[in-house]
Amino acid sequence: MKYCGECLSKLIGVIGSGSATTYAPLIVYEGSEDIVREESLVLIRDEARNLTYLGILRYLKRLEPFLNPWQRTSYVDEPSLVDSGTFPHTTGYVYIIGTIGNDGRLSTPVIPPNPGSKVYLIERADNIRLNLGSGLLIGSHKYSGIEVPLSYSALRYHILVVGATGTGKSRLVTALIREVINKSSWNVIVFDHSGLDYVPFFKEYVVNASDIVLDPLLIADNIARVGNVSNDRYLTDYITLASLTYSLCMSIKYLEEVPEELNEIMSKCKRVATECQASQGEIRGLSSVVDLDKVIDLMAISKLTWNRKCFRDLLISIAKSMGARESTLVRLSVITDLWLGDTFFKRLSNRYLLAKDLINKVFNDRLIVVDLSNEDNIVRRYIVTYMLKALWDLIDSERREVNTLIVIDEAHNYACRTCKPSVDLIARTAREGRKWGLGLVLVTQRAIDVDPDIRNNINTVLFSKLQTPSDYENISSFMSLAGLKSEYLMTLDKREFFLAGLGNPLKIPILIKVVEVK
Structure with a gap:
């Protein structure tokens, strides 16, 4: 095997005719065919111009001039000739990343490599002097082991993580969260849909969604x-x-001490609090003094307890005072007692956390993980909306950067076109968040289910084996994949992802093996 004396990489072939600044045809030497793999990193050494190119191997093919399927030869009629000798060889394409300078930095190629330039396979990180800058280390190139840092700027320009079940999406995002906390000044809010993906890794930062006050x-x-x-x-x-x-x-009623400014409201609430009854006039009187934000604050302070029987009696008395028919009253009673039951009201009780409390907590602790597993999808979407609204209220009032990363697990449940109300604030964050240091990490099995208004504002994608071919087509519609074949994705193992977009220092999609997370 021949070696490059400068880089100790293995010589595997030469560049063929028809090279361009973006890709170049490769003719593989016969003795190197057993070590050449798609997605390997290679060097192209153009001695005539004293240039060294870095590239990725793709579209490897095995050819034989006498067994061309578009041309009839004597081999077709005399199959025994195949045994007497053929001349198979391997070709492929090198997708060019850039030219490597003396300092190891990459530059955009301005001229194609000369045909006949030698191509060397990079098998280890020490085969090459490559300076990719600093960043968040979530993995390294699968075959060479070269660390590929995710650019810090990717945080404010949003990240999409896509892969079928079992590909290791949550492990990748866990590694990313740890890097963000350890290497940057950013804060992280994680919404764990199932309570199984991130809660086990960050137990001391977990907030139970069942403690968050609901509107x-x-x-x-x-x-x-x-x-x-x-x-x-x-x-x-x-x-x-x-x-x-x-x-x-x-x-x-449940406040230990009633502030003086609430005395008027308290007098109007007397019959409600003692008898669970209210007339139309009492409701009108309360409506004139009610402040929704104040109500939510009071619910948190009092750790409001919901009682099914009391709520049912109040509901029926209000409906009756407003002229509801007897059949309607019976229907409301059935809904409260049978459809809802005590379990529903128990889940509403004893909540004490407000969005502003959680925002203060994340600014102090730098990380919170909201366990959404005990809530249904409507409430989950509300909580995501509630938190994003609190951040945007802070941005709108103080006009300053918040440097906060929002991680949304199972994002197709929150960012789809019909996922009201969460989709609206997620879309605003995708459009405007970069200006204020508010970034998104959307983790999903289906890229196609994410609203296009959100998807089109995402600048970095990490993707593995996909659920359907339409997901690949969807990703390629807003992100250049530089010749990557959808069929290749089906061969990926767990924790193997392609990194593409703004956060990739190598500019074209590269296959990384995500670090082991424990």
């Missing part, structure tokens, strides 16, 4: 949805009024 309007929407009456305007009005009234009056 009374969301609670009303949830009750209407579970009771299958979301399209009934009258019933949803009754439920909304009951939810607001219960949240306000019962929060005041």
Whole structure:
């Protein structure tokens, strides 16, 4: 085997005719065919111009001039001739990354390599002097072991992690989170959809979503949805009024000390708090003084307890005072007692965390992991929205960068076109977040399910084996893949991902093996 004296890499072939600045045809030497693999890194040494190119091998093919499927030869009619001798050889393409300077830095190639330039295989990191700069180390090139740092700038320009179940997406993101915390000044908020992917690795930073206070309007929407009456305007009005009234009056009831400014509201809430009853006039009186933000604050301070029987009685009394028919009252009672039950109201109780509390916590601790596993999808979306809104309120009021990374697991449940209300604030973050140091990491099995308005603002993609061919087509529609074949993705093992886009210092997609996470 021949070696390059300068770089100790193995000589595997020469550049053929028809080279360009983006790719060049490769003719592989016969003795090197057993070590040449697609996605290997190679050097092209153009002695005539004293240039060294770095590239990636793709489209390897085995050819034989006498067995051309488009040309009839004597081999077709005399198969025995095959045994007497053929002349197979291997060709492929080197996709050119750049030219390597004396300092090891890469530059954009301005002229193609000369045909006849020798090509060397990089088998180890010490085969080459390559300066890719600093960054977040989440893995190294699969075959050479060269570390490929993810650029710090990728954080504010958003990252998409895509792969079928079992490819190791959560391990990759866990490695990324650790690097961000250890090597940058950024904070990280993680939304763990199942509570199984990130919670085990960051137990001391976990916040249970069941401790986060829910908006009374969301609670009303949830009750209407579970009771299958979301399209009934009258019933949803009754439920909304009951939810607001219960949240306000019962929060005041459970306060250890009632502030003086709440005395007026407390007097209007007296019958609600003692009898779980309210008339239309009482509701009108409360509506004139209610402040939704204040109600949510009171719910947190009092750790509001929800009682099914009391809420049912309040709901029925409100509906009755507003002229509801007897059949409607029975229906509301059935929804509360049978469709919802005590379990539903127990899950609403004893919540005490507000979005501003969590934002303060992440600025102090630099990391929080929100365990969403005990909530249904509607509540999960609300909590993501709640947190993003708090960050945007901070940005809008103080006009300063927040340097915070938002990691959303199973992002197709939050960032799809119909995933209201979370999709709207995720889309705003994708469009405007880079200006204010607010970045996204969306982790999903299906890239195609992410809303195009969000997808088109993502500048770095890490992808592995995909669920369907349409996902590959979708990624290639907004990210250059430089000749990468979708069929090759099916051969990838666990923790093997392609890094593409702005965060990739090598500019064209490169195959990395993600570091082991324990």
